[in-house]
């Protein structure tokens with residue numbers, strides 16, 4: 573039976589525990605018990621490098637997973653003989669995680685120090701987001717060769733440790749989003765978000781030509797001009813960069829080298845295509861090696877932890893999930909979140925009120941879909957369906973509660 577047949581017929585096991593502790597056991601101990609019960613010990617960790625893929629949170633955001641959870645998972649990996657490290661890739665946008673130095677600073681400021689977590693932070697795609705492995709995607713329809721952060725591909729074992737939440741483009745941010753989008757190098761993220769070609773904001777460009785020097789494809793020219801104000805107050809005409817999209821291959825190197833943040837990636841992929849590509853990038857990361865997935869549906873914020881702020885949770889805290897199946901764990905988290913009541917005065921209730929005021933009729937399928945109501949332009953089902961289609965996993969699962 574091949575992977576695609578298996579995924580269609582066999583429910584995956586997803587283990588779940590709520591957040592009650594009855595004063596006996598900490599939630600961290602409960603998390604350790606959950607992942608052991610879910611079978612993490614079936615993986616041979618002996619002397620293996622273990623990438624724990626996590627989101628360190630943008631500076632200013634407070635809904636990312638606390639470092640304590642990373643420590644609990646790293647402790648279990650060490651108990652089992654593995655060598656864990658925490659990892660993520662640099663961002664496409666300008667924020668506090670766009671190169672490895674700033675990214676590590678951000679991780680430390682948010683508490684992910686080796687002292688706190690018991691392991692090191694390695695930014696998987698290197699200093700400027702260009703250290704990547706090209707990985708052919710099994711059953712890939714939209715991505716033939718995913719561009720994955722090299723350190724993530726060099727790891728012997730991958731564990732996703734995901735903050736489950738809403739997402740303004742994907743609909744929900746779960747295991748696949750954490751791995752697929754998060755594990756993409758800068759060029760990989762560009763490929764998922766858009767046709768993969770950046771553009772120059774001429775008003776920011778100072779004509780330094782650093783991008784031209786790094787571009788191996790002769791794609792950057794300087795025919796365009798603009799007026800630039802000098803420190804003396806005088807102005808002079810300068811030549812600014814323009815990218816020829818016929819020559820550009822979307823490698824993203826120019827974005828990392830521009831210290832004016834003048835080169836911007838496109839964000840024009842249709843929401844379904846974005847989700848298909850996220851599923852395919854996840855496939856590239858998990859295929860052919862042991863992987864294990866942990867998702868915590870707590871502080872279920874409406875948007876990604878990439879924002880430098882976080883809005884109030886849209887539903888009450890749900891609990892912790894663990895599985896070997898990245899699609900099943902996402903589906904289980906989605907079902908659990910959709911079963912929750914909406915929290916009052918949140919982006920969810922505000923968006924519902926706006927839809928009602930605009931006279932939008934929500935059919936049965938969408939009326940109770942917290943992700944759709946919060947972000948009506950998104951389509952989370954497309955990621956799940958495509959994950960199933962390419963044999964990444966199944967949305968059929970058996971939920972096993974760990975008391």
Ligand code: SF4
Pocket residue numbers: 772776777778779780781782783784812813829830831832833834835
């Ligand atoms: S886009 Fe950036 S790197 Fe390129 S010339 Fe302009 S300022 Fe320099």
Ligand code: SF4
Pocket residue numbers: 770786787788789790791792815819820821822823824825826827
């Ligand atoms: S993305 Fe790569 S190929 Fe395209 S202009 Fe930038 S450096 Fe050149």
